[in-house]
Amino acid sequence: MVSGAVIEFSHLTKRFGGVAAVDDLSFRVEPGVVTGFLGPNGAGKTTTLRSLLGLVRPTSGSATFDGRPYAQLADPLRVVGTALEASSFHAGRSARDHLRVAAAAAGLPLASADAALVKVGLDSVARRRVGGFSLGMRQRLGLAFALLGDPGVLVLDEPINGLDPEGIRWIRELLRAYAAEGRTVLVSSHLLSEVQQTVDRAVVIARGRIVYQGDLAAMSAGGGARVRVDAADRPALGAALAGAVVAAGADGFVVTGLEPGEIGLRAHRAGVPLTLLAPERDGLEDVFLHLVGADPAAAHAAGGDAVGPSAHGPGEVRR
The missing domain is CATH 3.30.70 (Alpha-Beta Plaits)
Structure with missing residues (x-):
């Protein structure tokens, strides 16, 4: 059985000019649970994930898989499956062609492309051009890329965006099944309501800083x-x-x-x-909204390791 690596962020900081998009983040993502990386749009979630995957060079700090940065993984697609951008597909190519090219480039069997399409429910449209896909279908195709190498770690950025209720239920069951196998699952979202039935642990970020990390149940129990x-x-x-x-x-x-x-x-x-x-x-959504608001004291109203967000001036950009 495939086992998951521990993801660890240690004092990760990324500045764009004088703007801190990610500010001194430290947290761990353990195998066997689904961890939600939550926060409003522009909070710094995507920059953090791109730093983890070597797509953005941190200003300082580190992000590793079992102590190794992504660039040092010997066989990255078998270790980490990622889905960060649902729109980065060639409109004229079929879903199957996309995956077969990726499999060949990674030294994976071409049959892994068809297997991944079956897992995400796109086998019936495998030969259809991606240009005609809905956003939800593109999300599924992005997940197929993530599953291509049967990895022990899944890192997914807003995977529920564009899915219908049936699709949301499907991805919820898939992620929980993967975690139950001892794999590591990190999923980001700006909407707590989309993932609260999926995640076990939560890391909440606002303005580039962590305002809460701990069990999702503890966050709810800590409501005012x-x-x-x-x-x-x-x-x-x-x-x-x-x-x-x-x-x-x-x-x-x-x-x-x-x-x-x-x-x-x-x-x-x-x-x-x-x-x-x-x-x-307060309900869970109320606590979440309180945490990502401007009041640092809100972070201490919830159980777990809560930290107040730093104050940033107007015009600061988060990615």
């Missing part, structure tokens, strides 16, 4: 807790909650830092009957 509370006598309720963090709303108060039981006890002691006492917690 609050209690929505109301009473007919709102001034009296407000007085009973004195000293707590309270925000007034159209339907009462939102309280943070107090458990529902403590709020109920305070209201009871003040003789204020409550008409609403409802605990709430």
